[in-house]
Amino acid sequence: MTSENIPEKDWYEILGASPSHSMQELRQSYQRLARLYHPDKQHADAPVEELEECVQRFIEVDQAWKILGNEETKREYDLQRREVTMSQKWPVDAQVSLEDMHWIAADQCYTYDCRCGGEYVLSKEEAEENVFLLCCNTCSLSIEIVNTS
């Protein structure tokens, strides 16, 4: 069993798409693959393993679209994906709460000093969107934003 917070599969990869694709592009990828792998579209005399593989792909493509084709679930998945990708890429240096950060009213953002001398910057929008991992703007460290309220 994998943790509920970690996406098991890369749904973008399954659709042959990328997170930067628009909803319309994602839909097109989905429709193309769904047609390609649709069980009714396979040759009746194709080997069983091939048919099974197609059914498997068809189900995956369908699951991917259920998540990525809906604004809400897509947003949730994007956040999870971003977090997982970032925590793999950047070691977490510290846990910091918003109260520990400095609010810069002029820039409408929070900042936090990194021990390298660089800075972590969290915009107001990001704070509201519950972004949990921040990268230093200078080194490869990151901090985890923890919710204390």
Ligand SMILES: [Zn+2]
């Ligand atoms: Zn740094």
